[in-house]
Amino acid sequence: MRHFSYFLRHALLAAGALFMATPFIVMLSTALKSQANIFSGSFSIIPEQWAASGNFGEVFTSLPIIQFMLNGALVTATIFCIQVLVAVPCAYALAKFDFKGRNILFNCVLWSLLIPPQAVAIPVFLELHSLGLLNSYSALILPWTISVLGIFLMRQFFMAIPDDIMDAARMDGMGEISILIRIMLPMAVPALTAFGILSFIAHWNDFFWPLICLQDVQYFTPPLGIAYFKTDDAGIKYGPLMAAACVITIPLLVVFLAARDKFIQGVSVQAGVK
Incomplete structure (x- = not known):
């Protein structure tokens, strides 16, 4: 019975992994096919007419794909850095400071998670238009500098850190900023990594907002x-x-594989905190 349970569990995991990987397999298969093969009426994973060099060659010759990827890297990195500057102090205050209205503020954070970004796209667009910031890097970055998801994740992580550590640091004469930078942040690397991957994936793949706020190809x-x-x-x-x-998916795979262990550790800590 134990062996059957072991086999069944791994079979379900393998089936789930195959299901999740199917779109990527089809994407790669289509990238290797000629246009005639794609519209031939029959489907096969292995291309009948190979056109990999032509398809990938056209990506780099007909599009400034390198510029697009540099733009994506600049925007996602800047967004993440500003999100950390905002989310970490907010999360630290919500987790470790006992002040009037703390629970109300945290509930506001939770409620904000329920608001889809598309619901506020028009007001944000009008505000950026009034400031003359449309069609720029600022238009891509500014709407996402405050992340309620980041505040929530970091708050959950800080809640798992014993207060005795901070009390000992205060007895040694450290201020709150020093405690946050020198003690809390190094301990929060797994949570920051998990949040960083989620932020990178979300903004690297974002099509809706750039379509609205940009006109210049650059x-x-x-x-x-x-x-x-x-x-x-x-x-x-x-x-x-x-x-x-396929080309723009490669950075996502590289980032995730490079930070996989820290990501799993950070998500595991979040799951264990109530």
Whole structure:
């Protein structure tokens, strides 16, 4: 019975992994096919007519894909750095300071998680327009500098740290800022890594907001840039489009694999805190 349970558990995990990987397998398969093979009417994972060099070559010759990826890296890195500067002090105060209205403020954070960004897109757009910041890096960065998810995750992590550590630091003469920077932040690396990966994935893949606030190609992020393969005259070039999707997916895989252990550790800590 134990062996059957072991086998069943791993079979379900393998099936789930295959299900999650299927879109990426199809994406890569399509990127290797010619346009005629894609529209042949029969589906196969292995291409019948290979066109990998043509599809990937068109990505780098017809699009400034490197510029798009540099834009994406600049925007996501800047957003994350500012989010950390805002979220960490807020989370520390909500977790370790006992003040009137703390629970109300934390409930506001939880309620804010329920608001989709699309619901406030028009007011944010009008505000940026009035400030003359549309069609710029500022328009891509400013709406996301305060992350309620980051505040929530960091608060949950700080709640798991014993108060005795901070009391000992205060007895040694350390101020709250020193405690936060020199004690809390080094201990919060797993939580920051988990939040960083979530933030990077969300803003690297964001198509909705850049589509609204940008016009100049020089500011385009990767998802918006690869939309160039859809034209009114030629329709959708699925081969180059999927090849471009493969290219912009590589940084996501690299970042996740590089920080996988810290990410799992950070998520595990969040799950264990009530």
